[in-house]
Amino acid sequence: MYEACPECDLLLKPATPEHGEKAHCSRCGYLLQRPRKHSIERTLALSLAGLILIVPANLLPMVGIKIFGNSRDGTLWSGVSALLKEDMWAVALLVLFSSVLLPLVNLVLAFLISLHLYLQKANVHLIRWMRWLQHLNEWAMLEVYALGIIVACVKLAGMAELRFGFGLYAFIALLIVNAMLSNELDSYLFWRRIAQLSKKS
Amino acid sequence: MKPLNTAQKQGFIRCHDCGNLIKSTTEALCPVCGHSVTARKPHSVKQTIALIISALCLYIPANIFPIMSVTQLGVAKTHTIVGGIAALIHSDMVPIALLVLVASILVPLMKLLGLSLLLLCVHYQWQTNARLFTRLYRVIAFVGRWSMLDIFIISILVALVDLGGVAQVIAGSAATAFAAVVVLTMFAAKSFDPRLIWDHQLSYE
Incomplete structure (x- = not known):
């Protein structure tokens, strides 16, 4: 049985790289496979950790400022609501989706998929979830938001007093967990397991 | 140089979503994930x-x-x-x-x-x-x-x-x-x- 490179359509014999090795397409160099040890278990654990961390990261204040005795705290949500107040609803929606909703949706999807694969339980929605996860992944922009926080803080440091809240620490932890999650999730393995499961049922 | 073959030339289509290889003429939907099958992204x-x-x-x-x-x-x-x-x-x-x-x-x-x-x-x-x-x-x-x-x-x-x-x-x-x-x-x-x-x-x- 053959497989094809998604970026140049070259017909290939499926490589069987070891854990930690990488298989590239011989023609265009596309990263075909990158197997990870215990990919399913680690994805399950990391997505659970992410789901726990996303709560304080969203609800607790991240950065507070103090100008002339007036202080304000900002959470992930306050940017969205401030933009909405100024009638910038399109930008507000985009920020809401890319910094709050889609990171949450991705964690929920990764958790559900890895839980079902871990328990070897078939589910009619498994395939749909995996497809959504693949397509929505690039629209969750936590790491870009983190850079935004850094730049905004540097800009404000000159004119105001800054305070960092617990929400920021939760956000940083969430960022790390998210990066590890996308590193451990082996979509090649996941698709194969999902195909096996749905064939059985 | 060894001749290289693409999936399309051999009559195969790779599913955009799950990567499953499908014989071009037989299916309209991918048998694994149900995505519609096209050789290249349409339009x-x-x-x-x-x-x-x-x-x-x-x-x-x-x-x-x-x-x-x-x-x-x-x-x-x-x-x-x-x-x-x-x-x-x-x-x-x-x-x-x-x-x-x-x-x-x-x-x-x-x-x-x-x-x-x-x-x-x-x-x-x-x-x-x-x-x-x-x-x-x-x-x-x-x-x-x-x-x-x-x-x-x-x-x-x-x-x-x-x-x-x-x-x-x-x-x-x-x-x-x-x-x-x-x-x-x-x-x-x-x-x-x-x-x-x-x-x-x-x-x-």
Whole structure:
């Protein structure tokens, strides 16, 4: 049985790289496979950790400022609501989706998929979830938001007093967990397991 | 050189979503994941062109109109994207200015030019540098989301600096246009099919 490179359509014999090795397409160099040890278990654990961390990261204040005795705290949500107040609803929606909703949706999807694969339980929605996860992944922009926080803080440091809240620490932890999650999730393995499961049922 | 074969020439189609290889003529839907089966992304070139043109049109208001206005002690100043970068340089924040310059000017421009170059490569069936063009495509696809940086900075500033006449940041109309440019170029990169670069390469047949 053959497989094809998604970026140049070259017909290939499926490589069987070891854990930690990488298989590239011989023609265009596309990263075909990158197997990870215990990919399913680690994805399950990391997505659970992410789901726990996303709560304080969203609800607790991240950065507070103090100008002339007036202080304000900002959470992930306050940017969205401030933009909405100024009638910038399109930008507000985009920020809401890319910094709050889609990171949450991705964690929920990764958790559900890895839980079902871990328990070897078939589910009619498994395939749909995996497809959504693949397509929505690039629209969750936590790491870009983190850079935004850094730049905004540097800009404000000159004119105001800054305070960092617990929400920021939760956000940083969430960022790390998210990066590890996308590193451990082996979509090649996941698709194969999902195909096996749905064939059985 | 050993002759190389593509899936399409051998009558196979790779499912866009799950990677399953399907005999071209037999199925309309992928038997594994149920996605509709097409050898290449449908209308890839047309869609990419349309999205690039829309993004280019919006790139103009995004740069002409103010992206935010900053009030400090009753004095209001409006900034365009370029003006904001100039202001950062004036207040001795050159590294931050460079970061914003890359994220909000160079990256969108590079994406628009790069995708246009890829479309030219496909249209004129250029025979050289297919690997390089594929790499360009990967860079474009990877780098796109980082343009959102400016939008996030604005959303954070707007939320934090809100003290009426004393100090206030208000988002400007260019923010919406710029956000649209980012989204449209991300969709443009997604709708381009890199396999089109390889389909006309004679030397690999």
